[in-house]
Amino acid sequence: MQKKLLQSAKAPDEAAQALTQRMRDNLVAIGKYRDEAAFQDLYAHFSGRIKSFLMGKGTQESVAEELTQEIMLIVWRRAESYNPDKAAPSTWLFTIARNRRTDYLRGHSRIEVELDDEMLEIDDSRPTQEEQVGLLQQSQKLELALNKLPQEQRQVVHLSYFRGKSHGAIAQWLDLPVGTVKSRIRLAMQSIRSELVSKEIK
Amino acid sequence: MNTISHHLTDETIQDYSAGVLNAPMETLIACHLTLCPICRQRAELADAIGGLSLGDGATVSMNVTAQDVIALDKANPVTGDVPQTPVASGAGVPNPLARLLPSPLHELPWKTFGPGMKQYNLGTLPRKEGAFKLISLDPGSRMSKHTHEHRELTFIVSGSYSDELGKFKAGDIADLSADHHHTPHVDSDIPCISLIATDAPVKFEGLFGKIVQPFVGI
Numbered sequence A: 001m002q003k004k005l006l007q008s009a010k011a012p013d014e015a016a017q018a019l020t021q022r023m024r025d026n027l028v029a030i031g032k033y034r035d036e037a038a039f040q041d042l043y044a045h046f047s048g049r050i051k052s053f054l055m056g057k058g059t060q061e062s063v064a065e066e067l068t069q070e071i072m073l074i075v076w077r078r079a080e081s082y083n084p085d086k087a088a089p090s091t092w093l094f095t096i097a098r099n100r101r102t103d104y105l106r107g108h109s110r111i112e113v114e115l116d117d118e119m120l121e122i123d124d125s126r127p128t129q130e131e132q133v134g135l136l137q138q139s140q141k142l143e144l145a146l147n148k149l150p151q152e153q154r155q156v157v158h159l160s161y162f163r164g165k166s167h168g169a170i171a172q173w174l175d176l177p178v179g180t181v182k183s184r185i186r187l188a189m190q191s192i193r194s195e196l197v198s199k200e201i202k
Numbered sequence B: 001m002n003t004i005s006h007h008l009t010d011e012t013i014q015d016y017s018a019g020v021l022n023a024p025m026e027t028l029i030a031c032h033l034t035l036c037p038i039c040r041q042r043a044e045l046a047d048a049i050g051g052l053s054l055g056d057g058a059t060v061s062m063n064v065t066a067q068d069v070i071a072l073d074k075a076n077p078v079t080g081d082v083p084q085t086p087v088a089s090g091a092g093v094p095n096p097l098a099r100l101l102p103s104p105l106h107e108l109p110w111k112t113f114g115p116g117m118k119q120y121n122l123g124t125l126p127r128k129e130g131a132f133k134l135i136s137l138d139p140g141s142r143m144s145k146h147t148h149e150h151r152e153l154t155f156i157v158s159g160s161y162s163d164e165l166g167k168f169k170a171g172d173i174a175d176l177s178a179d180h181h182h183t184p185h186v187d188s189d190i191p192c193i194s195l196i197a198t199d200a201p202v203k204f205e206g207l208f209g210k211i212v213q214p215f216v217g218i
Helices: A002-009 A014-033 A036-056 A061-081 A089-106 A129-133 A135-148 A151-162 A167-174 A178-201 B010-018 B023-035 B037-056 B066-075 B206-216
Strands: B111-114 B117-121 B132-137 B146-148 B152-158 B160-163 B166-169 B173-176 B192-198 B202-204
Touching (some): A014 A135, A036 A089, A036 B066, A061 A089, A135 A178, A135 B037, A151 A178, A151 B010, B010 B037, B023 B037, B023 B152, B023 B173, B023 B192
Antiparallel strands (some): B111 B117, B146 B202
């Protein structure tokens, strides 16, 4: 019943799925064979978007161009470490772009979990999102879930990623109480999470 | 298996994913994520949303081409630097914190700021921009009631404390908003060591708080 409703709500966008698959193949080919044609295809899709993303956060064009070049160089060099079962290509590129921007802004690296940390706690009993739905489907479902969010919730997500604003700064920018922005973020994340899980189970 | 009962809020995970927090906050969050597979998965989801935002976003033209990047790589071969294992590593301290410590926790040059209370400062920022420090409170200690102008994150490294929100144990995170007042007291039989990052000074209430404030400096 639930499943039928969700399926009829929106047909999957096959073009988007094909693009994700192609970019994923590109990254794997770069990692394995240093495939220059694959890199050109990946570059054609992502470099301008990364540059635009950096400029949206207030970086001037010449700096954004240079940072994008460095980001794409990192992509070329580290493609071997891309795990196609773990993350969508856009996720991987996003994290590299974000981290390079942080390095540039404050002169030292972003601080993250170290996967070889002996303190790292792994919970095997919880299926990963990928195991639940499969990676491509996950991207697809995530996109649908994002598109379904009410405008006011999408706006805070957008401001967060594209303007590089903290939830406190978003509240000021929109002239809203901080509590309102927090609850919009929470509602958005809750509905995205339940969408990702419910579609598979029901 | 560790049992984490206090997690990061969605808005903090969102801010972390968007890359808008300072290094102290990032360190603290990375410590919790090391110990908390649930929040790690939530952070991955936030990154995936960031990726979709990037992939669906506007594009602008690039002067540099893919061939230029490949040529740049050939002209500048990489020399890999292997990250060192931190000295404080493995003693119950996740690497993001251990990297900042010159020695294991018990050998740090702690500074006493009250009976049974000591601290080790990690911050290099001016005080008004917030605090970043380890606090060690002896069993039975009670912090004066205090509140925060902006945001405070507390990561429990060892021991435990309880306050109005419940019991906080090693690995837990207290992700407090600005309007929250609390009066933590240590209920473990070992000192409770916590890592604290704020983006504004802490305001103590009451007489003891006012006396302690200049020394604590959080």
